[in-house]
Amino acid sequence: MASSSDSNTPRGEAWVWFTGLGLIIGLGMVIGLLSLVFVNGVTVFWAPPVPVAQIDDGRTVIGQLAQRRIRAGSLANAPQYERQYQVGLRELNGNSYLWVDEAKVKAETFPADVLGLERVEHGPAFVRPQALRKSDGKVIPITDPAFESALQAEVSAAVVVREKFEEITRHRIGEVNREMDEARVALRRAEDLKLADEIPVRRRQIDGLEERFVILKAEAQKVVNSGAVATLDSKDAAGRAVVIPLTQIVRAWFPNRLDTWGRTQLFASRLGEFIFHEPREANTEGGLMPAIFGTLVMTVFMSLLVTPFGVITAIYLREYAQNGPILRIVRISVNNLAGVPSIVFGVFGLGFFVYVLGGSIDQLFFSDQLKYNNNTPVFGTGGLLWCSLTLALMTLPVVIVATEEALSAVPRGMREASLASGASKWQTIRDILLPASAPGILTGVILAMARGAGEVAPLMLVGVVKLAPTLPFDTVAPFLHMDRKFMHLGFHVYDLGFQSPDSDAARPMVFATTLLLIALVVTLNIGAIWIRNRLRARFKGAAF
Template sequence: MRHAHTSRTPSKTSLLRPPEHLLARLSRYWRDGGPWGWLNAMAVSVSLLLMMGLISLLLVGSLGHFWPSRLVEIALLEPMTQTSETSDADSAAIGNGQHLLGELMREEVRHVQTASGTSRPRQWWLLQTSSEQSAAASWRWLPKDMLNALTFPEQALALELRDGRVLYGMAQALSDPTTGELVTTDVSGSGKPLAEDATPLFVRLDDIESQRRNLAALRSHGEQLSKQLTALTQQYAARHDSGTVTAEFEEEINAARQALITREQQLMSLRDALTAGQLQLAGRGGHDGQIALEEIKRAWQPNALGFGGRLSLTLNRFADFISDTPNDGGEGAWPAIFGTVLMVVLMSVIVMPFGVMAALYLHEVAHQGRLTQLTRIALRNLAGVPSIVYGVFGLGFFVYGVGAGIDRLFYADQLPTPTFGTGGILWASLTLSLLTLPVVIVATEEGLARVPRRLREGALALGATRFETLWRVVLPAASPALMTGLILAVARAAGEVAPLMLVGVVKLAPELPVDDSFPWLHLDRKFMHLGHQVYDLAFQSSDAFSNRPLVYATALVLVVVILCLNLSAIRLRHLLAQRYKGATE
């Protein structure tokens, strides 16, 4: 019985799949989509690596400007004169000084012609020295064989002025706070020469910074007192005409006037204290002359700083770059950051309602015929139109058309000076809304197509109207797709520069579009943009080489701003997808 039972059991080898040939296995692997999965994973990995490489490049390039480099004092052998191996430009770059103080930037090998007609390599060093005349950096090319000695003095100072200039030198004398005379030693008690210990200078600069903050607070308080006195004066004139002036009201006006006078006296004394301080710089190869302490924005001794001090100084300088307004040196990105974010927000507020309504009409209301299909084809083609075409349209239609019409109707007394008939943040936002409208419509319509028909039929069966079905059922279920369209719109609009140059963006905007005066949001004002600032620093500057780190820094800020805007929209899309999970399944 055991033998018969065993004979009826099928053999183990009969259950195995017969062996396949190599070509058959490869064909089945290709049909199952195996290679495409690996190719997609590789493409995602390459994209992430490229993005990380871009951010790393921008970060390293921008830190070259904010990181405090060591100051080197170079002694030359002899004053350079023109020879057969140097040109007039080289001789002028070196000058007649025996010593130079600055930052050593990079080395370069040049081939020069000798007297015999042959060429030989010659090594040159690029030295950044003090910016004496303007905010543009001063560069000196030095041949290595003409350098006698290189030293790194710890007492060397680097001064960043408020007009964008950077000066290098040795502190020699500092004005006494009481007498105003220049003294070479610390009057506070240490008795050390200022050239050996610059601590009194740093203390005075900290005091001046606190005084500047007090001055700003007093100026703001003075403006409030002035507005209060103006309002009381107007009330006094009205009461005087009606004969209802009381003694208490006169005392209130006199108290407000006296408070304003006291505040003005405090402002004058603070301004006098700020302008009294002087610093004498000298030293071999550095800046030689007096500098008002009020003009110094920051001072440091690069050769005496450790890694922690350098990192702290770098972060402080980068924070000032983000929070300051541009000066003659081109630094300061806060107005551009504010203008970029505000423009994107206005564009989103404008484009989303129109894009959603257009998508609802095309997918839910319009007859699905030939005209609707042609409209969809036209929308997809509009998404590929160059952005400069939208800029020209915005300039002609919004600025010269709608804006000029608004001026004729409501601002005729200010003509020929235009109010809305010139570029502004409103026209820039409307132009970018037209630019991104096809993207929003296509993404929203695709999301509406993924909403199951059973949700619409169920809502209608329960007695909901067509509008209630669209508003309370269909749109919430398709809200993640709406946010996808917003993300795509923000990603394209935030980095556009060409159309903005025609409809409102400028190099320097004296006022922000938002302030504390009514109506608070001024849509007619011009604005600054991070993308345009990158373009201006890179291609419109007279000193593009020295502005290269600022280009990297501004581009880094632009990338971070776009990432933050996109991450905010992605986070909102994730929350909506979790809330309406299962509605489109």
């Protein structure tokens, strides 16, 4: 008699559906997260219309609608909403954002004379302009048809002046300061060693650098004075007079006059600034070029460090090491390293790489810097080199395991054919196994890059900073400065989210930075995947 368990349904089919459901849920979570980051990150650069809201208590609010939510304490069956407006003018209002009960908003209008301003300091501003006082003394009222074009021309001129000033103060004066520090160290060394011939040479060098410094400082002041006259007379929502120097304005636009093409142009301008310019206003505005550059350089250098060590270790474990308890212990240790919290690697990097290895390098090669420059370390402090080494150590197990799997996937016949042809074991590894396993090795490198690029905790201990005055790569020899601290997109997200003095102002930048970090990691991975596919195409007949 057939048992009741007999059925036309294959055994395990319910579990197939269950695992499929898990896949759908997982993909939905990933897509939902990426969609949230994308929408919130992209809309940061879009300029919507700016309303003028009349409140029932007599107040007037001019500001961009930031968000709308259910007010805390309202009933579920009769929710009450509140709106958050970005009103700007933080120096006058005390805060850039204002919450208003939606029920108290009597009316909203979109007048054409509302002007949006992005400023160097104190965040954005939304005002109603009255007149433009040009640098030549001419006054152009808001009623003049030429007001908008004149304002844009003056703002563009002010931007040029500010860029000239920053080029002088940050680059040219910074270079003089660097040379002066080196000359002073050399002078102290000469005086300590009583080098009579070198002392006057160093003093003349310092005098010449001080003269250059004075000249550049005067040139910078001249640049400032040339663009410090033009101002914008305006009024805020309360009718108070607000005078804004144009040297403080980065960008000006009339949000309620823009058409779709105008908003697209403004979007492109903001996006370009975000990618290619430096941050300002405590990193809550401006661009992320130093953080992008630092993340890219660190990730690439980490990959260059971890790949050879991981591949060499995997080759030894797979091809040369004898099976036994020691090999099993090593493999278990490598696998366990992949599960160690990243902050532990950061502590190790700080204690060994920075203090021990970096301190030893300073004692051997930069003793003059320590002795004659107030004991200032060069490699004995956090920097790009130690960050890259720390993350290379953290991602090493990933590359080792992936390389071992790739080597084991090479058909045994290829190995035996090479040995039968008279090739040595090393020649077989070099000419047969490594080329055939290259796609699998690159898979491990891709995984290592993806993990390393997003790490923050260890970097906080071994070299990442909130704001770096210089890039790790520039035109000054030796061009790649491994001792310099740098900015990182992951740390930038952490800093904005948890250390910013204005959390509301930082929120849009958090999403934009997160989107940029994801895009950077995806771009690096796509490049590595493209290389892997090219290599795989050369070995179609092999099984990987």
